[in-house]
Amino acid sequence: MTLRVGVVGGGQLARMMIAPAVELGVELRVLAEDDGMSAALAATAVGDYRDADTVVRFARDVDVVTFDHEHVPQDVLGALVDAGIAVRPGPHALRFAQDKLHMRRRLDELGMPQPDWAAVSDAAGIEAFLAEHGGRAVVKTPRGGYDGKGVRVVSSAHEADDWFTALAEDGRGGELLIEELVPFIRELAQQVARRPSGEVRAYPLVETVQRDGVCAEVLAPAQRTGEREQQVTSEIAVGIAEGLDVSGMLAVELFETADRVLVNELAMRPHNSGHWTQDGAVTSQFEQHLRAVLDLPLGDSSPKATWTVMINILGGPAEGGLVERFGDAMARHPEAKVHTYGKSPRPGRKVGHVNVSGDDLDDVAYAARAAAAVFVD
Amino acid sequence: MTLRVGVVGGGQLARMMIAPAVELGVELRVLAEDDGMSAALAATAVGDYRDADTVVRFARDVDVVTFDHEHVPQDVLGALVDAGIAVRPGPHALRFAQDKLHMRRRLDELGMPQPDWAAVSDAAGIEAFLAEHGGRAVVKTPRGGYDGKGVRVVSSAHEADDWFTALAEDGRGGELLIEELVPFIRELAQQVARRPSGEVRAYPLVETVQRDGVCAEVLAPAQRTGEREQQVTSEIAVGIAEGLDVSGMLAVELFETADRVLVNELAMRPHNSGHWTQDGAVTSQFEQHLRAVLDLPLGDSSPKATWTVMINILGGPAEGGLVERFGDAMARHPEAKVHTYGKSPRPGRKVGHVNVSGDDLDDVAYAARAAAAVFVD
Numbered sequence: 001m002t003l004r005v006g007v008v009g010g011g012q013l014a015r016m017m018i019a020p021a022v023e024l025g026v027e028l029r030v031l032a033e034d035d036g037m038s039a040a041l042a043a044t045a046v047g048d049y050r051d052a053d054t055v056v057r058f059a060r061d062v063d064v065v066t067f068d069h070e071h072v073p074q075d076v077l078g079a080l081v082d083a084g085i086a087v088r089p090g091p092h093a094l095r096f097a098q099d100k101l102h103m104r105r106r107l108d109e110l111g112m113p114q115p116d117w118a119a120v121s122d123a124a125g126i127e128a129f130l131a132e133h134g135g136r137a138v139v140k141t142p143r144g145g146y147d148g149k150g151v152r153v154v155s156s157a158h159e160a161d162d163w164f165t166a167l168a169e170d171g172r173g174g175e176l177l178i179e180e181l182v183p184f185i186r187e188l189a190q191q192v193a194r195r196p197s198g199e200v201r202a203y204p205l206v207e208t209v210q211r212d213g214v215c216a217e218v219l220a221p222a223q224r225t226g227e228r229e230q231q232v233t234s235e236i237a238v239g240i241a242e243g244l245d246v247s248g249m250l251a252v253e254l255f256e257t258a259d260r261v262l263v264n265e266l267a268m269r270p271h272n273s274g275h276w277t278q279d280g281a282v283t284s285q286f287e288q289h290l291r292a293v294l295d296l297p298l299g300d301s302s303p304k305a306t307w308t309v310m311i312n313i314l315g316g317p318a319e320g321g322l323v324e325r326f327g328d329a330m331a332r333h334p335e336a337k338v339h340t341y342g343k344s345p346r347p348g349r350k351v352g353h354v355n356v357s358g359d360d361l362d363d364v365a366y367a368a369r370a371a372a373a374v375f376v377d
Numbered sequence: 378m379t380l381r382v383g384v385v386g387g388g389q390l391a392r393m394m395i396a397p398a399v400e401l402g403v404e405l406r407v408l409a410e411d412d413g414m415s416a417a418l419a420a421t422a423v424g425d426y427r428d429a430d431t432v433v434r435f436a437r438d439v440d441v442v443t444f445d446h447e448h449v450p451q452d453v454l455g456a457l458v459d460a461g462i463a464v465r466p467g468p469h470a471l472r473f474a475q476d477k478l479h480m481r482r483r484l485d486e487l488g489m490p491q492p493d494w495a496a497v498s499d500a501a502g503i504e505a506f507l508a509e510h511g512g513r514a515v516v517k518t519p520r521g522g523y524d525g526k527g528v529r530v531v532s533s534a535h536e537a538d539d540w541f542t543a544l545a546e547d548g549r550g551g552e553l554l555i556e557e558l559v560p561f562i563r564e565l566a567q568q569v570a571r572r573p574s575g576e577v578r579a580y581p582l583v584e585t586v587q588r589d590g591v592c593a594e595v596l597a598p599a600q601r602t603g604e605r606e607q608q609v610t611s612e613i614a615v616g617i618a619e620g621l622d623v624s625g626m627l628a629v630e631l632f633e634t635a636d637r638v639l640v641n642e643l644a645m646r647p648h649n650s651g652h653w654t655q656d657g658a659v660t661s662q663f664e665q666h667l668r669a670v671l672d673l674p675l676g677d678s679s680p681k682a683t684w685t686v687m688i689n690i691l692g693g694p695a696e697g698g699l700v701e702r703f704g705d706a707m708a709r710h711p712e713a714k715v716h717t718y719g720k721s722p723r724p725g726r727k728v729g730h731v732n733v734s735g736d737d738l739d740d741v742a743y744a745a746r747a748a749a750a751v752f753v754d
Contacts, residue, residue, distance in 0.1 A: 019396035025717030297707035330674035340402030
């Protein structure tokens with residue numbers, strides 16, 4: 001018997017599932033968008049994930065289908081289910097990750113701590129929300145946003161008119177999500193894995209540092225976090241995983257304010273906030289995701305070091321590829337774990353990351369930042 | 378630019394290079410002996426490694442050729458070198474791993490501590506050696522032996538007659554290696570990585586437990602090892618790596634006697650005694666081998682845990698495959714790291730291994746043994 005996992009999408013998250021799949025002895029099959037994608041080594045098909053026939057054909061003979069991203073349309077997910085293929089996370093769960101308004105409504109039902117939010121369908125709605133929230137707020141397109149895209153801080157009613165127009169034109173419904181601008185102290189992320197049969201395991205709470213709307217650094221575990229805060233965030237993430245019937249990895253991005261944590265975003269897949277687990281946890285998020293979607297018992301999510309720091313390589317070298325910098329980075333930082341995604345450098349693009357573990361957070365963070373900096377200029 | 382490493386041989390050692398190659402962003406190309414080998418995912422060619430044309434054709438366009446095993450004939454290695462292809466370790470180094478008499482002679486020249494040994498060409502030679510060494514000794518075929526094959530304990534002169542006959546018939550020279558039966562306390566292994574440009578890094582000394590001539594367990598680091606013993610074995614391994622001009626990983630298998638250590642065998646590739654590094658060291662032996670043969674700076678070889686224990690899965694289940702036992706093994710031992718090789722179970726065959734790390738050696742060893750035992754019956 002061979003266990004076969006089909007992954008829709010050939011990006012770096014699919015790529016990073018290859019290593020644990022090979023080690024465990026799970027066959028990974030990737031439906032890539034194009035030739036030469038990050039996960040090309042495991043690509044068994046190239047095609048459009050928005051085409052139901054393509055995806056269903058790809059998924060024949062796999063034990064379960066999972067995802068590199070959350071953009072597979074509901075009709076395609078439905079076609080998979082209709083074809084008798086196990087889809088994890090399932091369409092009903094993925095909808096919460098695909099539609100932020102749907103997610104906000106459900107999290108309210110579950111009693112999860114959230115920023116103030118509203119669904120607005122015109123400038124007047126924005127105006128009213130701004131009036132109640134200090135004159136500034138965050139407007140988000142409910143669908144299609146990631147890494148800061150589809151997110152805009154506004155301070156006047158007409159700053160999202162173009163989005164209302166676009167929404168009306170493509171028939172995706174006329175509502176935008178508006179949220180209070182949370183005066184957060186820092187951002188946190190809580191990951192949890194959940195099997196369809198119910199087992200859940202939480203990872204240590206981590207601290208994430210965003211720059212220009214993109215994750216730049218992750219400190220694991222989050223500093224100054226006691227058992228109580230860990231318990232609170234674990235319970236939130238487990239509650240969401242169960243409440244939304246997520247299977248696989250779930251990342252809950254959180255704002256920490258002076259007196260509580262608020263749920264910012266969700267991701268139902270391995271997530272940038274968990275790349276540290278590749279070198280810093282007993283079971284990496286990529287192995288855990290495979291185990292979870294296969295409904296295998298979950299692995300130990302404990303950290304292997306006092307501190308692990310993950311630094312994204314954003315953009316990459318102005319000239320040449322990442323490989324040209326290997327010598328330099330490795331000579332200066334033999335303790336650094338370098339991960340690259342096989343992507344061409346481009347300003348702001350996530351092309352790799354570096355993990356460093358150790359006992360002293362300042363040393364670890366400095367080494368990780370310095371090693372990653374070798375790859376960027 | 379892409380870095381390309383060609384690996385001759387599609388076994389589990391090539392397979393275990395896939396994960397670090399993918400993570401680093403190094404392209405691995407494997408010449409497999411057959412379809413469906415352990416490293417099939419990275420196989421770009423299938424063919425006979427004893428055929429120079431096949432190997433040279435495979436190796437075009439790679440930056441360096443390295444090996445899953447040490448059986449590639451010298452004429453094939455020579456053809457690679459003649460074609461201008463970088464071969465690491467090089468033919469001159471590999472010869473020491475291919476021919477145990479050649480190795481013993483060279484280690485004597487280097488002043489390395491060895492068991493008493495002799496080259497014998499007939500029963501009289503064995504008789505004479507037995508007479509001087511208590512009536513029992515180990516006879517080895519200089520070439521072609523591994524995992525206990527080509528090794529025989531003898532107590533009378535004619536017990537190796539069949540080997541002399543076979544050697545004479547196939548024209549491989551008429552000598553066998555005979556060695557004293559070392560009254561060892563335990564067996565140890567010292568790994569070291571070396572770059573062609575000279576950098577070396579030693580791994581922690583480990584303890585290996587053999588059963589029926591096959592490695593069964595590895596305890597990392599070796600128990601009751603002080604800095605001084607570590608220094609002695611590191612110096613031996615570094616001295617051999619330099620004296621034999623090894624590039625890549627070198628494993629030195631050692632006997633520990635009451636008052637010293639003696640060199641038993643060498644392996645110029647990643648080695649079973651270093652599988653613990655996949656989960657227990659900052660840089661695994663597989664990543665380190667890739668870095669070394671590419672002449673990249675070596676990674677930190679420090680352990681990540683107080684103890685890591687590796688248990689081989691030997692034979693596998695009597696019925697079904699390893700995968701059928703995943704649920705059981707993972708449920709009982711969430712801390713166990715399970716590695717399988719995509720090989721069919723067969724009595725005595727190495728089909729996978731389990732690593733467990735932690736602070737208490739008894740707990741760690743028990744968990745690793747128990748998890749591995751789930752896969753065997």
